[in-house]
Amino acid sequence: MNTIIDFRLGDVVRLRKPHPCGGFDWQVVRLGADIGLRCQTCGRRILLERRTLEKRVKTFVARGEAPSPEATALPPADPKMEPRLWK
Numbered sequence: 001m002n003t004i005i006d007f008r009l010g011d012v013v014r015l016r017k018p019h020p021c022g023g024f025d026w027q028v029v030r031l032g033a034d035i036g037l038r039c040q041t042c043g044r045r046i047l048l049e050r051r052t053l054e055k056r057v058k059t060f061v062a063r064g065e066a067p068s069p070e071a072t073a074l075p076p077a078d079p080k081m082e083p084r085l086w087k
């Protein structure tokens, strides 16, 4: 199986190998050629190449919001959401 995974901001993924802190779960905090992840256990952030991450992901624990074509054109519906998404 070699499918491209549709990562979204806010996704929580479980990796095959644990972080040195013992945590398996990571939140997607940045998208691009490299994917930014924050350890849900110790809060540390890392960057992984997308293809490396695709190999290491075991499963999704939670999905972020579906990407919408309007998302970049319109201001956020709820300003309280913004710090959570972009922090």
Ligand SMILES: [Zn+2]
Pocket: 019, 020, 021, 022, 023, 039, 040, 041, 042, 043, 044
């Ligand atoms: Zn950790």
